[in-house]
Amino acid sequence: MAGFILKRLVQSVFVMLAVAFLAFSLFTFVGDPISQMTGVETSLQDQARLREELGLNDPFVVQFMRFTGDMLQGDFGYSFRTREPIGAMLLSRLPATLELGVVALVISLVVGIPAGIYTALRPRGLVSQSILIGTLIGVSIPTFVIGILLIFLFGVQLGWLPTFGRGGTVQIGWWRSSLFTGDGWRSLVLPSLTLGLFQLTLTMRLVRAQMMEVMRTDHIRFAIARGVPWRSIRYRHALSNTLIPVITIIGLQFGGVIAFSIVTESVFQWPGMGLLFLESIRFVDIPVMSVYLVVIAFFFVVINLLVDLLYVAIDPRLRVRESA
Amino acid sequence: MPETGKMARLVRSEGVWLFSRSPSAILAAIATVLIVLGALFAPWIAPTNPYDLASFSLFDGLLPPVWADGGDARFLLGTDDQGRDMLSSILYGARLSLSIAAMAMAVALVLGVGLGLAAGYFGGRLDAIVMRIADVQLALPAILTALLIDGISRGILPRALHDDLRVAVITLAIALSLWVNFARTARASVFVERNKDYVQAAIMMGQHPLRIMFRHILPNIVGPLLVIATVDLASAILLEATLSFLGVGLPANAPSLGTLIRIGMQYLLSGEWWILWIPTVFLVVLVVAINLLGDFLRDLFNPGMR
Numbered sequence: 001m002a003g004f005i006l007k008r009l010v011q012s013v014f015v016m017l018a019v020a021f022l023a024f025s026l027f028t029f030v031g032d033p034i035s036q037m038t039g040v041e042t043s044l045q046d047q048a049r050l051r052e053e054l055g056l057n058d059p060f061v062v063q064f065m066r067f068t069g070d071m072l073q074g075d076f077g078y079s080f081r082t083r084e085p086i087g088a089m090l091l092s093r094l095p096a097t098l099e100l101g102v103v104a105l106v107i108s109l110v111v112g113i114p115a116g117i118y119t120a121l122r123p124r125g126l127v128s129q130s131i132l133i134g135t136l137i138g139v140s141i142p143t144f145v146i147g148i149l150l151i152f153l154f155g156v157q158l159g160w161l162p163t164f165g166r167g168g169t170v171q172i173g174w175w176r177s178s179l180f181t182g183d184g185w186r187s188l189v190l191p192s193l194t195l196g197l198f199q200l201t202l203t204m205r206l207v208r209a210q211m212m213e214v215m216r217t218d219h220i221r222f223a224i225a226r227g228v229p230w231r232s233i234r235y236r237h238a239l240s241n242t243l244i245p246v247i248t249i250i251g252l253q254f255g256g257v258i259a260f261s262i263v264t265e266s267v268f269q270w271p272g273m274g275l276l277f278l279e280s281i282r283f284v285d286i287p288v289m290s291v292y293l294v295v296i297a298f299f300f301v302v303i304n305l306l307v308d309l310l311y312v313a314i315d316p317r318l319r320v321r322e323s324a
Numbered sequence: 325m326p327e328t329g330k331m332a333r334l335v336r337s338e339g340v341w342l343f344s345r346s347p348s349a350i351l352a353a354i355a356t357v358l359i360v361l362g363a364l365f366a367p368w369i370a371p372t373n374p375y376d377l378a379s380f381s382l383f384d385g386l387l388p389p390v391w392a393d394g395g396d397a398r399f400l401l402g403t404d405d406q407g408r409d410m411l412s413s414i415l416y417g418a419r420l421s422l423s424i425a426a427m428a429m430a431v432a433l434v435l436g437v438g439l440g441l442a443a444g445y446f447g448g449r450l451d452a453i454v455m456r457i458a459d460v461q462l463a464l465p466a467i468l469t470a471l472l473i474d475g476i477s478r479g480i481l482p483r484a485l486h487d488d489l490r491v492a493v494i495t496l497a498i499a500l501s502l503w504v505n506f507a508r509t510a511r512a513s514v515f516v517e518r519n520k521d522y523v524q525a526a527i528m529m530g531q532h533p534l535r536i537m538f539r540h541i542l543p544n545i546v547g548p549l550l551v552i553a554t555v556d557l558a559s560a561i562l563l564e565a566t567l568s569f570l571g572v573g574l575p576a577n578a579p580s581l582g583t584l585i586r587i588g589m590q591y592l593l594s595g596e597w598w599i600l601w602i603p604t605v606f607l608v609v610l611v612v613a614i615n616l617l618g619d620f621l622r623d624l625f626n627p628g629m630r
Contacts, residue, residue, distance in 0.1 A: 030479035136619065140611040142562045144569045145604055148589065156593060259465030266570055281475040281572055289475050296468070 008308055012301045017068070019297040023290035024067045028060070030286050071294065081285045089288070090273060090295060095175045096166060097272035100191055100264070101257040107196030108203050108253065113246065115200075116207025120215070121234060131204070138201040143260050147194040147267035154190060162187045164269040191268040195260055199253050206249050211242045244315050251307035258296055339624055352616035359610050363418040370412035375578070389598050402598045404587070410598060413584060414606055420580040421607075424495050425560035431499035432560075433553060436506025441537045443507070444514025455511070458504045466501035470563055473497035474572050490574055498563050505552050513545035547625040554618035558611050565607055581607045 034047050034056070042050075051057055055066065070077070076086040119128040141149075155163035167187030170180040178184030214220065215238055223233050262274035269275070273292065280288035343349050362369065389402040389410075402410050443454040461469065477493045478486055486493070517523055518541075526536045561581075568574050568582030579587065581603055588600030 026476065026479075030476055136615060137608075137612055140558065140562075140615045141608050142566055142569075142611075144566060145585070145608060148585075148592065148600070148604065152592060255465050259468045262467065262471065263566055263570065277471070278570060278572070281471055281478070284475070284478045286479055289472070293472070 004312065005309065008305055012305050015301055016294075016298065019294055020068050020071065021064065023294045024064050026290045026293070027067070027286055028063065071291075076291045077287050079280070079285055079288050081280070081283045081288070086288055086291045089276065090291065091174060092176070093271060093273045093276050095177055096270060097258075097261055097265070097274060099177065099179060100188065100195060100270060100272060101254075101261055103188060103192040104195035104199060104257055104261075105250065105253060107192060108199035109246075109250065111196075112200045112203025113207050113243075116204040117211055117239065117242070119204070120208045120211035123212070135201040135204055138197060143194060143198050143263045144267050146197055147190070147264060150190045150194055151267070161189050163190060166271060191264050191270050194267065195257060195264045198260060199256055202253065202256065203249055207242065207246065210245050211238060214238045214241045217241075244311070247307055247310050247314070251303050254303050255300060258299065342624060343620070346620060348616050349620040352613040352620070355609055355613040356617060359418060359606075359613070360422065362415050363422045366412075366415040366419045370409075370415045372409045372412045374408050374413045374416050388596075389602070402602075404599050405596075410602055413579060414581070414603055417579050417581045417584050417603065418606065418610070420491075420574065420578060421561055421564055421582070424491060424498070424564050424580070425557055428495045428498035428502065428560045428564075429553060429557045431495065432502040432556060433506055433549070435499065436503035437510045437542070437549065439503070440507035440510025441514055441541065444511035445518065445533060445537055445541070451511070454507065458507055461501070461504045464501075466498075466559065466563060467566060469501035470494075470497040470567060471570075471572065473500060474567065494564060494567060494574065497567070498560050501563065502556050502560060505556060506549065509548050509552055510545060513548060514541055517541050517544055551618060551621045551625055554614060554621055558614040558618065561607075561611055561614070581610075 034051055034054075055063065058066075074087055076090070078084065079086055079089060082089070115131055119131050122128050151163045154161045162183075165187060166178040166184060168181035168183035169176045169178045170184075171177075178188055220233060220238055223237050228237070258274075261270075261272060262278055264270065265272045265274040266278055273295075276288065277292045279285070280292065343353075367373070404410060404413065439454050443451040474493060474497050477489075477497075481489065481493075514537075523536060523540060526540050531540075564574075564580060565582030565585070568580050569586045571586065574580050574583055584603040585600065585607065588603060591597070591599045
């Protein structure tokens with residue numbers, strides 16, 4: 001067990017190093033920071049001096065070590081565009097994205113899992129068929145169109161909900177939250193629905209496929225043969241085996257939530273990290289792009305690590321194999 | 325009455341029979357064919373050329389579609405604020421969207437199938453490297469990959485050159501985020517096929533690995549690849565539309581469907597609904613139709629799931 005955790009930890013460190021290397025290459029080979037920072041009026045001597053001062057003449061490896069070391073200490077450098085420290089920029093926008101993502105994930109799971117189970121148990125029913133056609137359309141409608149539709153319906157036509165920004169926020173330490181005001185919650189509804197709907201279709205399809213597979217396994221057949229009541233077969237025997245992979249689903253979905261939060265934040269002008277990333281692409285703000293990449297990769301790695309560990313904790317079969 | 329022509333065999337095949345019994349597949353096929361034909365022949369069937377500034381005038385601006393009050397018979401689907409015919413813009417936009425998606429899908433197909441076949445056939449270190457890259461790629465959502473590639477290309481290429489290469493950059497960005505599916509399927513199929521007698525026989529006859537891969541194995545895995553190609557075409561259309569909507573895709577002077585929707589967003593609050601909703605509906609119908617076809621093909625090639 002300890003060996004397994006150690007192995008996964010070492011793997012994660014290597015993945016992070018690889019991503020840091022990628023981000024650093026981006027930083028080094030794409031565009032020239034000196035020409036970004038200085039104007040035409042700066043003399044060549046001044047430019048050369050600045051280059052030397054910033055350590056840009058050092059060997060590649062030395063620069064990479066310094067880059068990684070600075071990152072580890074929380075120093076992410078400065079944005080080309082706004083000249084602000086990137087760490088502070090990202091930190092101020094992190095709560096918005098996380099709150100949006102978590103609420104969307106909850107929506108996708110709370111609706112998606114029951115719907116998946118239902119359609120797996122009654123695959124030929126009318127309700128199941130309509131749900132399945134619904135998910136096909138859901139997969140085909142791009143996130144931004146769902147956003148526009150919701151804005152049009154609830155924002156413009158009915159006028160019930162705000163369509164941009166975070167509404168009233170409360171500052172708790174460095175965390176600016178919109179979860180503590182009614183206005184903030186109202187602002188959160190449309191973006192999180194937009195983000196959640198797409199994930200919802202994925203959750204549902206995965207749970208459905210898994211449940212159908214479990215229902216075909218031998219232990220379920222044996223339970224049927226023993227005369228175990230249907231209710232018990234479905235909700236105790238089958239469901240517990242179905243829900244183990246759901247942890248992986250949550251892990252996988254996190255990636256989707258982060259990626260599509262870029263789109264959602266753009267549609268709703270939600271001041272999160274995705275919007276920042278999009279701005280940095282438009283203005284070729286390489287430092288912000290590369291730091292965003294590292295931060296996102298860090299989230300991915302941590303979530304994947306947690307998923308693997310939870311798996312061992314929950315699925316007894318893995319523990320048995322480990323000790324055998 | 326025995327007929328042996330290829331056409332006759334096709335007509336009597338299982339696929340055609342199932343197709344004729346599936347209303348959703350027929351509808352989807354009709355919609356797809358109509359849209360593809362419209363896009364293909366846009367320069368000949370569109371009433372005006374939306375790229376030609378002389379072909380429209382500001383006086384015709386913001387006219388609603390024919391069936392609405394104040395519609396003008398010259399403009400079937402109305403006009404935008406510049407007086408551009410919406411139908412023409414949409415046909416040309418679909419032409420651009422579809423050609424980018426098809427090109428991206430083709431690049432992804434060639435790249436993915438090539439790598440997947442090689443990885444599956446040779447195994448060993450090549451397989452490990454290709455699959456490791458595929459894993460990393462799979463962990464990164466396609467939209468993120470595409471955005472990153474676009475961002476990097478902006479940094480590397482001078483501004484003017486980047487604007488000229490917009491279409492190529494977007495195509496490449498989409499292709500690089502979609503090749504993994506092809507590679508994984510090709511590889512998995514090769515693992516199965518490699519141990520079959522016909523492949524073993526070909527190896528023993530001393531045929532060249534390339535010949536075995538492309539002449540013997542590839543024709544036998546066309547089915548699953550076709551399914552992925554269809555589904556990926558839909559994803560490619562969505563990706564392009566999303567990138568253009570986010571404003572990092574194609575420029576406004578050569579609008580694709582996504583760009584048209586982005587422009588239409590400005591009219592969300594005003595009464596000119598057609599500028600936003602007609603391209604949106606068009607895009608959704610196109611993607612739904614292609615996905616339905618993909619679903620049909622998947623059922624056809626996986627009889628177990630039927």
